[in-house]
Amino acid sequence: MVISASNEVAAQSSGLVLMYGGTFDPVHCGHLRSALELTQCLPIQRVHWIPCQVPPHRPQPQASGAARLAMLHLATADEPLFYVDDRELRRAGPSWSVETLEALRAEYGPHQPLAMLLGWDAYLGLLSWSRTERLLDLAHLVVIARPGTADQEPEALRAWSAERRVRDPEQLSLHPAGSVLHITLPSQLQISASFLRQGLRQQRSMRYLTPDSVLHYIQEHQLYVADVV
């Protein structure tokens, strides 16, 4: 579905809690803008930005957890609904999302509407995640369209999510968990962390693709200067 300014709702003091997990290697304007636009479309009370320690389904991040966390703090400092959460960095072993959601559910209680945000590319791999079924016991899924990823939804995933799909974003606030919402956000920025890393390696300016504060941090700490070994 496409969300437009006309069905924006104001963020309420109580509302949906969103988990935004990723490698954030580094965080960029595609991440930031998506999360901000969601807070304008859904009644979100807080976005937990959760950098992973050991991503189970992809190569290890190039920058350290501490560096990725610091960049997230710099990028989100002025946005009151954004909260940088280091719980996966403090946990040893693979960063299973289901364990993170279990921890959030325990903190917020059984009645709090909770959702996990995923880009389309991440959603496509969902059936290979640990305890996929349990994810929807714990939270809703909000899947955002990501330009540049033309891959189709596998039939098994389509069938899995079909019964749980809702079209009305308001539905997410009515129940604590269990629904899948697909959203096409207004800006749809075709920015990826790999594009940034490659550009930085080639010493091209990556200005305006991530906040200046993040670029300064990258420069100061000499990140992404070398090829990954």
Ligand code: ATP
């Ligand atoms: P990489 O290029 O290294 O794979 P990435 O840009 O995809 O990184 P991640 O930290 O891996 O960034 O992504 C975390 C989450 O953010 C994923 O669910 C991903 O789909 C989503 N995401 C990343 N970039 C965008 C974007 N430009 N628009 C919407 N969602 C995005």
